[in-house]
Amino acid sequence: MKFSASEENYIKSIYGLQGKTEKVNTNSLAVHMNTRAASVTDMLKKLKSKKLIEYKKYYGFRLNEFGNREALRIIRRHRLWEFFLVTKLGMNWDKVHPIAEELEHVSSNDLIKRLDNYLGQPKIDPHGDPIPDAQGKMPVLKQVSLDNLPTKKTGIVSSVSSQTHQMMEMLNHYGIGIGSQIKVLKSFDFDGSLQIKISKQPACTISGQAAQNIFVYDDQEK
Amino acid sequence: MKFSASEENYIKSIYGLQGKTEKVNTNSLAVHMNTRAASVTDMLKKLKSKKLIEYKKYYGFRLNEFGNREALRIIRRHRLWEFFLVTKLGMNWDKVHPIAEELEHVSSNDLIKRLDNYLGQPKIDPHGDPIPDAQGKMPVLKQVSLDNLPTKKTGIVSSVSSQTHQMMEMLNHYGIGIGSQIKVLKSFDFDGSLQIKISKQPACTISGQAAQNIFVYDDQEK
DNA sequence: AATAATTTTTAGATTTGTCTAAAATAATTT
DNA sequence: AAATTATTTTAGACAAATCTAAAAATTATT
Numbered sequence: 095m096k097f098s099a100s101e102e103n104y105i106k107s108i109y110g111l112q113g114k115t116e117k118v119n120t121n122s123l124a125v126h127m128n129t130r131a132a133s134v135t136d137m138l139k140k141l142k143s144k145k146l147i148e149y150k151k152y153y154g155f156r157l158n159e160f161g162n163r164e165a166l167r168i169i170r171r172h173r174l175w176e177f178f179l180v181t182k183l184g185m186n187w188d189k190v191h192p193i194a195e196e197l198e199h200v201s202s203n204d205l206i207k208r209l210d211n212y213l214g215q216p217k218i219d220p221h222g223d224p225i226p227d228a229q230g231k232m233p234v235l236k237q238v239s240l241d242n243l244p245t246k247k248t249g250i251v252s253s254v255s256s257q258t259h260q261m262m263e264m265l266n267h268y269g270i271g272i273g274s275q276i277k278v279l280k281s282f283d284f285d286g287s288l289q290i291k292i293s294k295q296p297a298c299t300i301s302g303q304a305a306q307n308i309f310v311y312d313d314q315e316k
Numbered sequence: 317m318k319f320s321a322s323e324e325n326y327i328k329s330i331y332g333l334q335g336k337t338e339k340v341n342t343n344s345l346a347v348h349m350n351t352r353a354a355s356v357t358d359m360l361k362k363l364k365s366k367k368l369i370e371y372k373k374y375y376g377f378r379l380n381e382f383g384n385r386e387a388l389r390i391i392r393r394h395r396l397w398e399f400f401l402v403t404k405l406g407m408n409w410d411k412v413h414p415i416a417e418e419l420e421h422v423s424s425n426d427l428i429k430r431l432d433n434y435l436g437q438p439k440i441d442p443h444g445d446p447i448p449d450a451q452g453k454m455p456v457l458k459q460v461s462l463d464n465l466p467t468k469k470t471g472i473v474s475s476v477s478s479q480t481h482q483m484m485e486m487l488n489h490y491g492i493g494i495g496s497q498i499k500v501l502k503s504f505d506f507d508g509s510l511q512i513k514i515s516k517q518p519a520c521t522i523s524g525q526a527a528q529n530i531f532v533y534d535d536q537e538k
Numbered sequence: 539a540a541t542a543a544t545t546t547t548t549a550g551a552t553t554t555g556t557c558t559a560a561a562a563t564a565a566t567t568t
Numbered sequence: 569a570a571a572t573t574a575t576t577t578t579a580g581a582c583a584a585a586t587c588t589a590a591a592a593a594t595t596a597t598t
Binding site for chain 3: 098100129130132133136137140151152153
């Protein structure tokens with residue numbers, strides 16, 4: 095089934111609010127979507143008629159099984175595009191959201207399957223949020239800053255805490271990017287600096303401060 | 317200035333029809349866009365009010381300077397996305413059009429600039445059509461089939477005449493893809509087969525039949 | 539040049555998604 | 569528990585993009 099961009103935005107927003115509160119109410123959705131309560135009610139009727147939500151007048155609403163599945167498909171598309179924009183086109187992670195908001199509505203399944211493959215089936219987007227898989231399952235991966243990764247264990251770089259020019263310059267120099275495989279060879283207690291190895295590159299050393307701002311997740315978790 | 321997806325589709329279609337006839341008439345645009353003449357008239361009024369077309373009632377219409385520039389921006393986006401879908405995601409060129417029709421309306425300038433760079437500023441899309449540059453200039457490049465490329469001259473693969481499984485298998489085997497730099501080292505008159513060299517790969521030989529179905533354009537033309 | 543045929547435009551309706559203002563319902567306060 | 573306040577829904581309107589059917593203008597035909 096296909097949905098309009100507007101319907102998809104509502105589905106996505108309801109999904110987001112569901113996380114925090116059991117039943118979602120009209121006003122909070124209106125605030126979240128920067129629209130009026132009356133518009134929300136109108137759309138709720140439509141989403142109900144399309145069997146995406148559980149909705150009783152005046153009593154709040156939530157996505158049903160079908161609605162949740164749809165939400166995860168949209169979120170998957172959004173996060174894959176964000177990953178693409180950052181890792182392939184080199185955009186800053188704090189700039190990609192509005193563009194991904196547009197790209198996420200392009201609805202070809204084949205496109206998304208291929209994009210996913212092309213990107214190496216990433217599990218985490220550049221903001222550190224998990225990317226649902228094709229079945230709509232959210233990976234549960236704990237992320238740790240690089241200074242907390244046990245020595246000798248490999249991690250995949252998922253995000254960095256800031257994308258200042260200075261930070262990017264340094265990451266670039268070391269060849270560290272989102273998706274990089276990284277292993278801590280040795281950590282020096284004296285100043286917190288780390289000797290690290292990035293997949294096919296020679297080992298190098300980074301400061302403890304840098305390490306605190308680079309996040310990785312456990313490679314091994316399925 | 318920003319335009320709706322619908323306005324952009326009209327602009328693009330008018331541009332396409334202008335090539336064939338001086339003045340475009342309502343009916344042919346309606347046929348081309350698979351819509352009714354009345355809908356076309358409605359949109360013409362809007363495009364005129366937005367100063368994109370020259371339009372006198374009952375006398376036909378055409379894009380003005382501004383409209384042409386806009387059309388070329390849309391076509392540029394469309395063809396860059398097609399190039400992306402084929403070369404990066406491995407889709408067949410005969411499948412990419414409808415997806416590019418959606419992607420072309422995503423309107424970030426920064427996105428397109430980066431996409432263009434990422435793709436290596438391609439000049440020709442996978443259907444063999446030229447890609448307008450950022451200034452809206454259409455490159456004029458003659459394409460020749462590989463068997464007509466002079467020996468020792470390099471060409472860039474722009475398109476292939478069919479994308480059957482068999483063809484793709486062979487191209488894959490030889491490491492030939494759209495955008496590949498290719499040089500003919502020697503051609504054998506006996507059977508038309510060619511010894512060729514692809515950028516960083518060892519030389520290899522392909523049949524004359526294959527060569528007839530691979531199109532390249534002249535590397536050197538600015 | 540008058541009539542017929544074709545093309546284009548207008549008039550009015552429809553759908554989607556939005557809005558404001560008023561009415562209905564629920565929650566809170568006294 | 570009655571009154572006040574807050575939330576939600578309805579009613580009616582609007583803009584964008586489309587449509588059908590009828591009217592207007594142009595082109596072709598006799």
